[in-house]
Structures are given as structure tokens and as C-alpha cells.
Amino acid sequence: AGRLEPGVCYRLWSEDQHAQLAAYGEAEILQADLAGVALQLARWGVEPDELAWLDRPPAAAYAQAQALLERLGALQHNEHGGWQLTRHGQAMAELPAHPRLAHMLLRGHGLGIGALAADVAALLVERDIQSGGQRSGGADLALRLHQLQSGRGAAVQRVRQLARQFRGLLRGAPGQGDGALDEQHALATLLAFAYPDRVARQRREGGGGYRLANGRAALFGEPDALMKEPWLVIAELGSHQGQREERIYRAVALDPALFDGPLAEQVFLRDELEWDECEGVLRAERQRRIGELVLSREPLPNLDDDARARALLGLVRRKGLELLAWTPELRQWQARIGLLRQLDLDAGNSSDWPDVSDAALLERLDDWLLPYLGKVSRLAHFAKLDLAGMLATLLPWPLPQRLDEQAPVAVSVPSGSRIRLDYSEQPPVLAVRLQELFGLADTPRIAGGRQVVKLHLLSPARRPVQVTQDLASFWANTYAEVKKDLKGRYPKHYWPDDPLIAEPTARAKPRGQ
Structure with a gap:
């Protein structure tokens, strides 16, 4: 690093640390504060995409810089939705200082405390004058200001010189101010x-x-x-x-x-409606805020129905749909529709089936939940809403009929039993006792033949003995071994040698045997 002739370089870290070091440092523009860059580009009237960069400014950091400049009053949106420089922003761009400090200098000058603003700006630009530039003299900037005003030394002189330069750059007559700010309050304001x-x-x-x-x-x-x-x-x-x-x-x-x-x-008002978690009731208040900080709050006694409904929707979005009275049947209904929709999309087709996933339902709360919130005033009232009726409005006729045809709640098996399908898994599961499928050659299908179900073949005690989507292969290759095991454990039950010609039964043995 800077040697002019052969010599020795001592590496002051271990081999392992050396192996983990990056080959070179990251470009400064990829990690720096871009407020100054954004201000100058706005002054030139260009966007980053119009320039050739060795390393392009990161979009997120650049947007963050623009948001800061807007907050400082340097940028505003034009009629085309883009950014334009304000008169205040033009004045900021003419000062050789970070936009934050340029804004402070101009605002301080307007309040009649420009000299103090220049001192503060110089203190922030130069190395810390307290404790020889080390961060060990306490955090209070007021102490540095006092040292600048009364202290000595080269560091203090450098700051004073820079402060004089800043004061010389402030144009026009200073503002009068109101005379009510002492130095401490003026420093905090700046x-x-x-x-x-x-x-x-x-x-x-x-x-x-x-x-x-x-x-x-x-x-x-x-x-x-x-x-x-x-x-x-x-x-x-x-x-x-x-x-x-x-x-x-x-x-x-x-x-x-x-x-x-x-x-x-810097203060703005926000009306907030929140739920009291302890009492389970809705409370409304008007907050005076500074960004995310609440300065003060007062209750809002008269809350209109629309605002209250919006607050209720916000609560559902925060807490999730489990706040509502979901039943296992409704979750199955949701999964049945989801299956048919996904089959359409997987085939490259559009789908008549609406998206009723939790994420989609949360996005569309205004459509299906908002009209029913009129009587909700406590958290417990959500559980009393007719969720099935509300969700049914999302499925226009004749989709309910098609749903029962293509994704039935239950299917008939050879024994005559109607067995419920479980759509919470993909593919849907049909859990049925093995003896009830005797005589069935192939795995049942739904959705017009597009979806093969997954069979959970059960013992007489309803314990799984095999999981398959290929019943024909099970009969041909696996049944004989399974039969041997089941016959030993359940000798009074019917275990034929050829299941394809045997009589299915929901009993231990077919009638008459």
C-alpha cells in the first residue's frame, strides 16, 4: 500500500480472516447517502437513467434520498407525477453543504439565527472538537457549541473558520424571529x-x-x-x-x-381507531404525531359508521382471518375452489373460479366483509357473523352447482358408503377401509377426470396400511403382501385372493358369508 521499493508486508490478521475478506471494497455510491446527488440531479433536470454511471445508484436508496428532499422542502411533484426543484431547493443546491445542513442554514437564517446555524453546521461537518476528535466527551452537542464559543486550539479554529464561510454564503437580510428562542431551544430547533x-x-x-x-x-x-x-x-x-x-x-x-x-x-394529525386488547372494544382518538412518534392524543367521541367500519377492516388485516368464525367445512369449501382454480391455471387457461385464498380474501375485504360490519362493536362479535353466507356471495351461479359436481364433498365407493374427501392436502385424500374398495380397478378421479385422488387405504381398525394414487398397481403388486399381514391381525375379516372380483363390504364379511 504505497511502497516505492521491495520490502516486507506484515498482515495483521489470520489466514482464516484473510480468506474471508472481499477482493475489493464496495463502490461508495452503493452505500453512501444519496441526498446530495439527488438534489444536484434535480437541479440539472435529469433522472439517473439519463446518465452513464460506472455504478448506478441503487433505486431504493435514491428514492429514499428524494423522500428526504421532499420532507426538507427541496422537491415537489410536478403535474406529470415527476419531481421538480422548489425555490427553496434551488437555494439549498447553491450551498456547499449536505442538503440537511443547507436546509438548516436557510431556515435558521430566516428565523434570525443564521449565525448560530453556521456554527452548528460547522460543528457537524468538522471532526468532533471535544476530546481530541474522539467520541468520549458525552453526546450533548450543546457542550461542543459552548467550547466553540469560548475554547481554543487548532480544531476550534478550523470550525470557526468554516462557520465564517457558511455565514458569508447566507444571502439577503436575516429574518427577525420572535425573540422567544434561547440558545438551547434555538439549537434544538436547528x-x-x-x-x-x-x-x-x-x-x-x-x-x-x-x-x-x-x-x-x-x-x-x-x-x-x-x-x-x-x-x-x-x-x-x-x-x-x-x-x-x-x-x-x-x-x-x-x-x-x-x-x-x-x-x-413537523406536526400532523391522524385519527386512529384501535382495539383495546384488554376490554375488546373499539377506541378512537386523534393523535398529534411527529412521524411515527405520538406527541399527544385525545379521544374522538363521535365516530361515523364508515370510519368505524374501516377500523374494523384494519383490525382483520392485522389479526388475520382467524378472527372470523371459520369451521372445518368452510376451510374445505375454500380448498375445493382453490383446487379447481389451480387445475385451470396449470392447464394454461383462465379460470371462472375466484381466488378465495386467505391472501386474496384479505385484499378484497371491502367486497365481502365490509357490508356486514354494521353491528360489530366488540371483538367477540366477529365470531357471530355468518361467514358461510358472506363467502357464498363470492361464488355466483352456477358455480355452486359446478363445485358440488367437480369437487364433491364426498364420493361413493363400491361398498355403497359415501366417504368424505379431505381437500386440505394436495391432491385430495380419500381415507377408506381397504375392504370397501374390492372390485374397483382404478383410482377414483374428480374434477371431470382431471384430478386423481390420493387413497389412504385403512385397516378394519381404520389405521393406514398403504398410501397410493395407483390402485391398479396396488392390487397387482402390493395387495398380496398386505393381505397376508391383515389376515394375521384380523382373521375374522374377509380377505379374498382376487380383490377385483371380490364383493366389497363395509362389514367384517359380505352378507351371507
């Missing part, structure tokens, strides 16, 4: 501008774990003074391989009262 997705709420009082507005989790790797704060804005996160949650490295305390002031734009 960071929330830059990192709205990293506003975080403590999971447990005094604990080190936090939930972020983007739904992810983060924690302090070691005790920190900020752990007494119920709300934070996190400026720097990091993780190591094997860690389930990201670590908090730099953050600042956040007063939630700011969401009634300069951060009000």
Missing part, C-alpha cells in the same frame, strides 16, 4: 430542521433507548447525561456489525413545546 426523521422519544424514563420519528430505534452505548431527557434530536448515529440498534453519538435535548412554535410544521 437540528430538528436538519434531522426531522431523527427526532427521538425515550422509551423508558431514565433509560438509554429511544424511538425515532422514522420508526427506527437508537440507544446510548454508555451512560450519558442526556439520558435524563425524554426528547432528543440526534445529529449523529452509528452502528457496528452485529448490533441490532444504532448508537447515539451526538444529540441535543428537545423541548416538545417547540412543536407548538417553530417546529409546528
Whole structure:
């Protein structure tokens, strides 16, 4: 690595570790934050597909970058459904800083705290000025800001120089602000501008774990003074391989009262209808939210029927169809239709049979379940719904008649018995005592002859002795051995030498013998 003449290279890892190393590092664009790239491409008016790349930006990461820029007010949808740069986005693109920091600088300048925004941006860009650049001086960014304002040293001077450059780039007269923000509140406001997705709420009082507005989790790797704060804005996160949650490295305390002031734009209202799991009743509330975090909530006493029905559908989607009163007969009905549909599709044909799988039923809840939810107000009421009647509406005439013809509930066997088929397996199973099939040469078929059933041949005690889909082969090749065993265990039963000409029976022996 950089040697100019022959020498010795010492590898400071084992042979096994060396064998597991990648041949070369992954291209940066495949793992980097693409917000800056997305902002500049929007400024040029081009899409990634219009450019030639050595490594194309990953679509998911690029979409995530665009979503962030939209949240920062840099992008908006145009009339054709694409993205276009806003005036604010144009101003952000002209600043030599990450879009998060550019947004913070512009918003801070508009609030009359542009100088503080420049200091914060410089602190975030440069190496940590506390503890010689090592992450060991506590996470509170307010301490770094105090050191920047009063400290000395080369690192502090570098940050001050960069801050001056940022201040020089802010054009136009600064905003007046309302004068109500002290430095701590102003610092938190600025960071929330830059990192709205990293506003975080403590999971447990005094604990080190936090939930972020983007739904992810983060924690302090070691005790920190900020752990007494119920709300934070996190400026720097990091993780190591094997860690389930990201670590908090730099953050600042956040007063939630700011969401009634300069951060009000980050708050939105959502009406939520949820089931009280303990009492089994529906509860409605209006939530003030910051992303996935609930800031406050209040009950909604008057809930219209449509909203309540939608909440009930949401409950079924979350808990699954087992919430309803399924019976074994209904599950068989579902499997019978599924079999006929699959036979059509396997043959390359379209099918008249609807998709009634659980996944399809969940997708179509509005069609078959929604009209019947008017009287459901408690969890227990779901079990009282006429599920069979509701599902029957999915099968228009004459499909019910064809269902009984092509996928019958039961089939007749030579003994005269009607034996139920089990459609929960594929192919369907006919479990029948061996003696009842005497005289039957071939395996029974259903679905107009398209589907051979699977025979579970049973002993007189109804224990399986053979599983086959080829009854003719069983009679010719296996029956003699099976007969020998059964005759020894059930000597009073009828075991003829030639089953194809023998009289079938559901009794021990045919009548008259």
C-alpha cells in the first residue's frame, strides 16, 4: 500500500480472516447517502437513467434520498407525477453543504439565527472538537457549541473558520424571529430542521433507548447525561456489525413545546381507531404525531359508521382471518375452489373460479366483509357473523352447482358408503377401509377426470396400511403382501385372493358369508 521499493508486508490478521475478506471494497455510491446527488440531479433536470454511471445508484436508496428532499422542502411533484426543484431547493443546491445542513442554514437564517446555524453546521461537518476528535466527551452537542464559543486550539479554529464561510454564503437580510428562542431551544430547533426523521422519544424514563420519528430505534452505548431527557434530536448515529440498534453519538435535548412554535410544521394529525386488547372494544382518538412518534392524543367521541367500519377492516388485516368464525367445512369449501382454480391455471387457461385464498380474501375485504360490519362493536362479535353466507356471495351461479359436481364433498365407493374427501392436502385424500374398495380397478378421479385422488387405504381398525394414487398397481403388486399381514391381525375379516372380483363390504364379511 504505497511502497516505492521491495520490502516486507506484515498482515495483521489470520489466514482464516484473510480468506474471508472481499477482493475489493464496495463502490461508495452503493452505500453512501444519496441526498446530495439527488438534489444536484434535480437541479440539472435529469433522472439517473439519463446518465452513464460506472455504478448506478441503487433505486431504493435514491428514492429514499428524494423522500428526504421532499420532507426538507427541496422537491415537489410536478403535474406529470415527476419531481421538480422548489425555490427553496434551488437555494439549498447553491450551498456547499449536505442538503440537511443547507436546509438548516436557510431556515435558521430566516428565523434570525443564521449565525448560530453556521456554527452548528460547522460543528457537524468538522471532526468532533471535544476530546481530541474522539467520541468520549458525552453526546450533548450543546457542550461542543459552548467550547466553540469560548475554547481554543487548532480544531476550534478550523470550525470557526468554516462557520465564517457558511455565514458569508447566507444571502439577503436575516429574518427577525420572535425573540422567544434561547440558545438551547434555538439549537434544538436547528437540528430538528436538519434531522426531522431523527427526532427521538425515550422509551423508558431514565433509560438509554429511544424511538425515532422514522420508526427506527437508537440507544446510548454508555451512560450519558442526556439520558435524563425524554426528547432528543440526534445529529449523529452509528452502528457496528452485529448490533441490532444504532448508537447515539451526538444529540441535543428537545423541548416538545417547540412543536407548538417553530417546529409546528413537523406536526400532523391522524385519527386512529384501535382495539383495546384488554376490554375488546373499539377506541378512537386523534393523535398529534411527529412521524411515527405520538406527541399527544385525545379521544374522538363521535365516530361515523364508515370510519368505524374501516377500523374494523384494519383490525382483520392485522389479526388475520382467524378472527372470523371459520369451521372445518368452510376451510374445505375454500380448498375445493382453490383446487379447481389451480387445475385451470396449470392447464394454461383462465379460470371462472375466484381466488378465495386467505391472501386474496384479505385484499378484497371491502367486497365481502365490509357490508356486514354494521353491528360489530366488540371483538367477540366477529365470531357471530355468518361467514358461510358472506363467502357464498363470492361464488355466483352456477358455480355452486359446478363445485358440488367437480369437487364433491364426498364420493361413493363400491361398498355403497359415501366417504368424505379431505381437500386440505394436495391432491385430495380419500381415507377408506381397504375392504370397501374390492372390485374397483382404478383410482377414483374428480374434477371431470382431471384430478386423481390420493387413497389412504385403512385397516378394519381404520389405521393406514398403504398410501397410493395407483390402485391398479396396488392390487397387482402390493395387495398380496398386505393381505397376508391383515389376515394375521384380523382373521375374522374377509380377505379374498382376487380383490377385483371380490364383493366389497363395509362389514367384517359380505352378507351371507
